[in-house]
Amino acid sequence: MMTRFNQLPTLKIDPTKKVIFNYKGKTYSGVEGDTIASALYANGVRIYARSLKYHRPRGLYSLDGECSNTMMEVDGIPNVRTENTLLKQGMTVKEQNVKGSAEKDMLGFLDKLDWAMPAGFYYKMMHKPARIWPIAMKQIRKTAGLGEISPDFEMPGKFDEIFPRTDVVVIGGGPAGMTAALAAAEKGLRVIIMESRPWLGGFFDYRTAEYKDGVALYQRGQDLAQQVEANENIRVLKHTAMVGAYSNCLVTGFQTGTDKDAFNERYVEIRANSVIVATGCIERPLIFDNNERPGVMQVGCALRMARNYGILPGENGIFSVGHDLGLEAAIDLFDMGMKIGCVADVREDGQDPELVLALAKRNILLLKGWVATEAHGKKQVNKVSMSSIDGMITRDFDCDVLVASAGLTPVTGPLTMAQIKLRHDDFTGFFVADEMPENTFSAGRILGINNALSIECSGTLAGIKAAKACGACDAAEVEAAEAAMKALPGPVRGSKLVTAPVKGRKSFICFDEDTTIKSVKQTIDSGFDVPELVKRYSSAGLGPGQSGIPGHNLPLYVAKYQALAGVPVKPTTVRAPIVPTFIATYAGTNHTMHKRTPIHNLQVADKGILRKIGVWERVRYFSEDYSCKKEIENVRNNVGMLDGSTLGKFRLHGPDALKALQRIYVSDMSKLKPGRVKYSAMCNDDGCVIDDGVVVMLGENDYYITTSTGRAGQTVEWFRYHTRYDGWDFSMVNITDSMGVINLSGPNARKVFEKITDEDVSNEAFPYSGFKEMLFKDVIPAKVMRLGFVGELSYEFHVASSYMTSLWQLLKEAGAEFGIQNFGVEAQNVLRMEKCHIILGQESEQRTNLLDVGLGFLWDRKKADAKTVGAVALRQAENDPSRFKLVGFKMENNGRAPRDGALVVDSKVRGYIATARDSFSLNEAVGMALVESELAKVGTRLEIYEDECGDERIYGKVVPMPFYDPDGTRMKS
Amino acid sequence: MFSKQKPMWGEKTQLKSSYDAVIIGGGLHGLATAYYLAKEHGITDVAIIEKNYIGFGGAGRNTAIVRANQRTQYNVPLYNEALKLWPILTKELDYNLMFNNCGNLNLMHSEAAMKAARMTIATAQFHGVESHLIDAKEAKELVPALNISEDITFPIHGAMFHPPGGIVRHDAVVWGLARGANKYGVEIHQQTEATGIKTQNGKVTAVETSRGTINTKQVLISAGGYSAALIYGMLGIKLPISVLTIQAMVTQPLKPLLNHVVSSGAYHCYANQTLKGEVATGAHMDQWPNYTTQNTAHYIKHQAEALSEFLPCLRGVKFMRIWGGLADMTPDMAPIMDGNDHVEGFYMDCGWGYFGFKSCSAVGKYMAQFMAEKECPEILKPFNYRRYEKHQLMGETAALVNYTPDN
Amino acid sequence: MALTITCPICGKRNGYEFRYGGEDKGPRPEEAGLTPEAWCDYVHMNKCVAGVQKEWWFHKDGCGSWFTIHRDTTTNLEVKGPEADK
Numbered sequence A: 001m002m003t004r005f006n007q008l009p010t011l012k013i014d015p016t017k018k019v020i021f022n023y024k025g026k027t028y029s030g031v032e033g034d035t036i037a038s039a040l041y042a043n044g045v046r047i048y049a050r051s052l053k054y055h056r057p058r059g060l061y062s063l064d065g066e067c068s069n070t071m072m073e074v075d076g077i078p079n080v081r082t083e084n085t086l087l088k089q090g091m092t093v094k095e096q097n098v099k100g101s102a103e104k105d106m107l108g109f110l111d112k113l114d115w116a117m118p119a120g121f122y123y124k125m126m127h128k129p130a131r132i133w134p135i136a137m138k139q140i141r142k143t144a145g146l147g148e149i150s151p152d153f154e155m156p157g158k159f160d161e162i163f164p165r166t167d168v169v170v171i172g173g174g175p176a177g178m179t180a181a182l183a184a185a186e187k188g189l190r191v192i193i194m195e196s197r198p199w200l201g202g203f204f205d206y207r208t209a210e211y212k213d214g215v216a217l218y219q220r221g222q223d224l225a226q227q228v229e230a231n232e233n234i235r236v237l238k239h240t241a242m243v244g245a246y247s248n249c250l251v252t253g254f255q256t257g258t259d260k261d262a263f264n265e266r267y268v269e270i271r272a273n274s275v276i277v278a279t280g281c282i283e284r285p286l287i288f289d290n291n292e293r294p295g296v297m298q299v300g301c302a303l304r305m306a307r308n309y310g311i312l313p314g315e316n317g318i319f320s321v322g323h324d325l326g327l328e329a330a331i332d333l334f335d336m337g338m339k340i341g342c343v344a345d346v347r348e349d350g351q352d353p354e355l356v357l358a359l360a361k362r363n364i365l366l367l368k369g370w371v372a373t374e375a376h377g378k379k380q381v382n383k384v385s386m387s388s389i390d391g392m393i394t395r396d397f398d399c400d401v402l403v404a405s406a407g408l409t410p411v412t413g414p415l416t417m418a419q420i421k422l423r424h425d426d427f428t429g430f431f432v433a434d435e436m437p438e439n440t441f442s443a444g445r446i447l448g449i450n451n452a453l454s455i456e457c458s459g460t461l462a463g464i465k466a467a468k469a470c471g472a473c474d475a476a477e478v479e480a481a482e483a484a485m486k487a488l489p490g491p492v493r494g495s496k497l498v499t500a501p502v503k504g505r506k507s508f509i510c511f512d513e514d515t516t517i518k519s520v521k522q523t524i525d526s527g528f529d530v531p532e533l534v535k536r537y538s539s540a541g542l543g544p545g546q547s548g549i550p551g552h553n554l555p556l557y558v559a560k561y562q563a564l565a566g567v568p569v570k571p572t573t574v575r576a577p578i579v580p581t582f583i584a585t586y587a588g589t590n591h592t593m594h595k596r597t598p599i600h601n602l603q604v605a606d607k608g609i610l611r612k613i614g615v616w617e618r619v620r621y622f623s624e625d626y627s628c629k630k631e632i633e634n635v636r637n638n639v640g641m642l643d644g645s646t647l648g649k650f651r652l653h654g655p656d657a658l659k660a661l662q663r664i665y666v667s668d669m670s671k672l673k674p675g676r677v678k679y680s681a682m683c684n685d686d687g688c689v690i691d692d693g694v695v696v697m698l699g700e701n702d703y704y705i706t707t708s709t710g711r712a713g714q715t716v717e718w719f720r721y722h723t724r725y726d727g728w729d730f731s732m733v734n735i736t737d738s739m740g741v742i743n744l745s746g747p748n749a750r751k752v753f754e755k756i757t758d759e760d761v762s763n764e765a766f767p768y769s770g771f772k773e774m775l776f777k778d779v780i781p782a783k784v785m786r787l788g789f790v791g792e793l794s795y796e797f798h799v800a801s802s803y804m805t806s807l808w809q810l811l812k813e814a815g816a817e818f819g820i821q822n823f824g825v826e827a828q829n830v831l832r833m834e835k836c837h838i839i840l841g842q843e844s845e846q847r848t849n850l851l852d853v854g855l856g857f858l859w860d861r862k863k864a865d866a867k868t869v870g871a872v873a874l875r876q877a878e879n880d881p882s883r884f885k886l887v888g889f890k891m892e893n894n895g896r897a898p899r900d901g902a903l904v905v906d907s908k909v910r911g912y913i914a915t916a917r918d919s920f921s922l923n924e925a926v927g928m929a930l931v932e933s934e935l936a937k938v939g940t941r942l943e944i945y946e947d948e949c950g951d952e953r954i955y956g957k958v959v960p961m962p963f964y965d966p967d968g969t970r971m972k973s
Numbered sequence B: 001m002f003s004k005q006k007p008m009w010g011e012k013t014q015l016k017s018s019y020d021a022v023i024i025g026g027g028l029h030g031l032a033t034a035y036y037l038a039k040e041h042g043i044t045d046v047a048i049i050e051k052n053y054i055g056f057g058g059a060g061r062n063t064a065i066v067r068a069n070q071r072t073q074y075n076v077p078l079y080n081e082a083l084k085l086w087p088i089l090t091k092e093l094d095y096n097l098m099f100n101n102c103g104n105l106n107l108m109h110s111e112a113a114m115k116a117a118r119m120t121i122a123t124a125q126f127h128g129v130e131s132h133l134i135d136a137k138e139a140k141e142l143v144p145a146l147n148i149s150e151d152i153t154f155p156i157h158g159a160m161f162h163p164p165g166g167i168v169r170h171d172a173v174v175w176g177l178a179r180g181a182n183k184y185g186v187e188i189h190q191q192t193e194a195t196g197i198k199t200q201n202g203k204v205t206a207v208e209t210s211r212g213t214i215n216t217k218q219v220l221i222s223a224g225g226y227s228a229a230l231i232y233g234m235l236g237i238k239l240p241i242s243v244l245t246i247q248a249m250v251t252q253p254l255k256p257l258l259n260h261v262v263s264s265g266a267y268h269c270y271a272n273q274t275l276k277g278e279v280a281t282g283a284h285m286d287q288w289p290n291y292t293t294q295n296t297a298h299y300i301k302h303q304a305e306a307l308s309e310f311l312p313c314l315r316g317v318k319f320m321r322i323w324g325g326l327a328d329m330t331p332d333m334a335p336i337m338d339g340n341d342h343v344e345g346f347y348m349d350c351g352w353g354y355f356g357f358k359s360c361s362a363v364g365k366y367m368a369q370f371m372a373e374k375e376c377p378e379i380l381k382p383f384n385y386r387r388y389e390k391h392q393l394m395g396e397t398a399a400l401v402n403y404t405p406d407n
Numbered sequence C: 001m002a003l004t005i006t007c008p009i010c011g012k013r014n015g016y017e018f019r020y021g022g023e024d025k026g027p028r029p030e031e032a033g034l035t036p037e038a039w040c041d042y043v044h045m046n047k048c049v050a051g052v053q054k055e056w057w058f059h060k061d062g063c064g065s066w067f068t069i070h071r072d073t074t075t076n077l078e079v080k081g082p083e084a085d086k
């Protein structure tokens, strides 16, 4: 355990509070505020993982999780980026993808076999001879992948989601983001600021250099953070990584909860009127041989380890950098006790003279125009070779840490994701946006500026522009802010270096996929000449860290390598999520929601077996064996009761209501009579039956309509769609949920009915297809229809949902002496099948129209003026002999029913079984099938092919429909 | 093998002023057709015109699921032949297409779905394609990560298991076919956009491109999601197509977890593990036509919700990348392959929605035959353009056609 | 991408509240003498314009109205007017 600084004003840890955790089976301790990686570093761990392909040792490199170098398994969760995951009491941390340990990995030898694995080698080998491929494939699968997850892993923790609306969303809580938020908030706007680190401050936060008037940058950062937190108009979402930016100012992210929050992580989806992107920069990796050896780390990483976590990353440091921040860090780290052998700067000139002076004062050797070419040391860097950038002069330096960074690279992911075209700017070396989408602005270092005051000013400007976009200030204020910006230093020149002068066999452009400069060259030589294709073939940027490491260097290198062909520098695509995000987090609260009928509880109390059917949860069976024999027999012999509340129910009224009915239904709806129920069907424009149901005329221009359960949600839309050009005057209201339905069926139905009413409900007074509005027990108003879907005497009671329980119990009591029983949807399915009443989707499909399924009798051809939906198609297809027809069939020799979905075949498939059952009522197997019309004649033998039947066939014969009570006496008397 | 690499599909060449045949679109179907034209029919004077780079379209964005358990008898034999071609092409092209015939498991969530599956399975078996109906427990044995409990939105009743299906490496197919076609002399012109087709007396005479006009008597449009717009723009022929963006995504790589492709219609979701270890999952489509290929916040969340339910261990895994491509959907979920109908010498191969990867090998073979013999091969006839006006939608889905591309 | 649609009644809203209802093809054709080809053209055929198109939308999770907008299919953004089809 190394000693840590515990007094720095920039610390993010509380050195007094110990956190105990388990690493590789042993107990370790860190302190509160540590990330897992910083705690491990403090415990002397340097090798965190092995790389994917070559199993090279990997260590701490950036601290913001741009690569997989520090990924480990934590509490059973694979691929956790330990460098920015907070350490928690009792965590169990393991290495992954190693044979042995990261320190001693038995697969480390693979690093020497790189010659055998050139770019795209998978495609060129392992398929000859063919039989080796399956074996090779197994091996590839085993070696690929990083972490491991158990198939029965249960993700612990709580996940939540919020969908806030705001005027302005600011992405990035650095100085530019904070000043932007403050400027917008000052104009009275609601602002949300998201920052991926657990604190505000950005790159001011760990720097001791002077801001102004003796105030250090970190102090200024803290001051701004306080102002932001105190501002009532600003909602601060810290520890919230932005993961997606979309058009129309939609921004998503996820927030990591603190101990005080009720969630571990929560999904955040923000709809704003304006977006400010202030995501700043990360460092562009420096490419040289062994540039990812443990001990090599970026400037921000080295400095933040010391300033935020109190850990001096090494005793003897060497720097190879390309920007002033590198010099500044060297000075600060030197002052904190690091010995610094030399600072190489790839820039020949242009350094801040004060920094140069400060280095000189400390006797730190500054080599301008120099760069690291190779890191030495088997597992950890112990020496580094430096050379002038032309490669002419070289020198070696001993060290235990090499701070390396080629330059800065703006975090443009949010811009690319919001479909903004980026251009490579030669001066800054950045990808910049010339044109921003509506109401989107950027601020801060992303613009290429580096001066602290410029950065803040750019934030203010963006905040004011956003305010203008939201109508909260005028153009003059924008102009004033622009003028202030112009008075300050603008963008700074960026370093141009792409790679150190090396061949590149061990120079890594992408760490996650072990992509070297050499393999990129091979890729381009193979004809993959645009960065997007290079990425695919070489895999650079496709690993867990995505384009974090290679994002900027790859396009630069591809252009450089093809310089003769004049290839421009084109960025590769950045895709969401910008930060890899747990599926649990995206899922958020993930409710499963289903509608229940008004008498759901009664049905459950009666031991109904529930099924989720569409938007509903409802009872399918009241029999445990699913055959429903008792339910069926009781309906046929006594009386049964079904909860039909899921039926679609509508009221249609207004002067043009009839016109609408005529357009939608195939029948002539002008023939509707009061007191009668009309059954009809609606088709789509292909003539296929899209729905069926009944229509009742309640009064003049006033109708009550039912539809099937599945179509209830879309019926209003359907009516309105097909009349959208007509400007007709009608209203349609969906009352599905406010009404319940009870279906009372069976030979004793009338007896039960008579017991609850004094009205005459005899066959004469209330005949088949009759309709009555009634009042039960003086309080329950009901619409009652006499129908017969199951083929028995039956009544359908439609009542307000609130009366459903009462009416149900009333009927149940009344029916007790007749043996009334519940029946469910499956029993109904069998009952109606025996009667050959079809269920849409079960006896019909895309290839069958109204005529094919035997509902042609509903179609009135004489209303062409109505332009009835489907009529044209029906007329045109009417005489086509090649269509499917619905037929009824019985099995030969009293055989069993075929399974639903079995085929009707000869040498070809000629149709299939829609529904078939061994009928208890008929004592034989019957069913309905859709078959080519040649086979539809009564008497035709059907050869039936079931799944898994081998050579065996069963046979049925087409018979007239319906099977049960063909003349309908039971239903109609 | 490891010496200096050469451009896989030839050096960049000048566009000639005429070709025997021109193919618009360097995607799967264009490349496969060119390959078979050259190999099987000796027609090697062929130019593939590609506006970006080969594989830019659906070819490089799909999730490469292959199977042959379609719903109708017109489709099963075509896809079955395509499925059997992967090992053959691997050998012929001498390029590892990385066919992983791990089998597909299609989950069923209701009694009604089980019935529908049984019909599909019977159809497959009738055509000699292996496919079985299994119950939830058996499904769990195959995919231990499955959640077969009752308390999810769509509890699993069983599954359709199709052992010969699986996944193929999509990029390999593109590059392998390109190299294969180029070896026979087919020219591949990238960064070249087709802008028009010239006709005279009802016959094709030339193709206009961003690099000049090419004379030819035969042209195939196989431009994936762009086909319908091109065919209408160039020849005024409308198609029953809606072009939608379809999205897919991958998680961070894992050691082997899923050994089969798992899919669920009710959840609008499928998942499989690539050879690299990522769990690739899709595929939701936004229901409004567009050419953006943009991904949406809505969908990645939806996908997480679905996976949380039926593959709950994935909750501890992270999504790493989402992308979109175009799917040109037809009302009956079956493609349109036709030729010499409106204009002599003009062929189309489009409407492939999200199933144009698994079919490309066999379709390339038959479209090549069609173009070489000028006579539609029997197997392609049911996919003709006129079936919609004849009211003979194919029934590849049972769902009825709505006013919106709703499948 | 985050689609938004402007409903004439409810204003600009999240696109997922709406259902797309097809290219604007005009009123239903007269039935007399309608050929299969003309019927098919009206019912199934699309122009699939890569550019601005006039199209129908339904505010399903809102006021329930059908209305038309112009949208650029290459950006998914609503635009004011038809402009030239690209």
Ligand SMILES: Cc1cc2nc3c(=O)[nH]c(=O)nc-3n(C[C@H](O)[C@H](O)[C@H](O)COP(=O)(O)OP(=O)(O)OC[C@H]3O[C@@H](n4cnc5c(N)ncnc54)[C@H](O)[C@@H]3O)c2cc1C
Binding pocket: B024, B025, B026, B027, B028, B029, B030, B049, B050, B051, B052, B053, B054, B055, B056, B057, B058, B059, B060, B061, B062, B063, B064, B065, B066, B192, B193, B194, B195, B222, B223, B224, B225, B226, B230, B246, B247, B248, B282, B283, B323, B324, B325, B326, B327, B349, B350, B352, B353, B354, B355, B356, B357, B358, B359
């Ligand atoms: C996310 C996603 C997942 C999918 N998953 C699967 C799956 O699992 N299984 C499956 O079978 N299918 C899947 N698909 C579908 C499959 O990718 C496509 O059907 C298939 O790519 C179609 O092949 P194609 O050759 O017709 O078109 P594409 O592969 O799209 O190629 C068309 C080419 O035409 C070019 N082009 C366009 N316009 C012009 C022009 N004017 N001039 C020149 N060139 C032009 C384009 O640049 C493109 O390269 C998926 C698709 C997507 C988007």
Ligand SMILES: [Zn+2]
Binding pocket: C007, C008, C009, C010, C011, C059, C062, C063, C064, C065
């Ligand atoms: Zn509205």
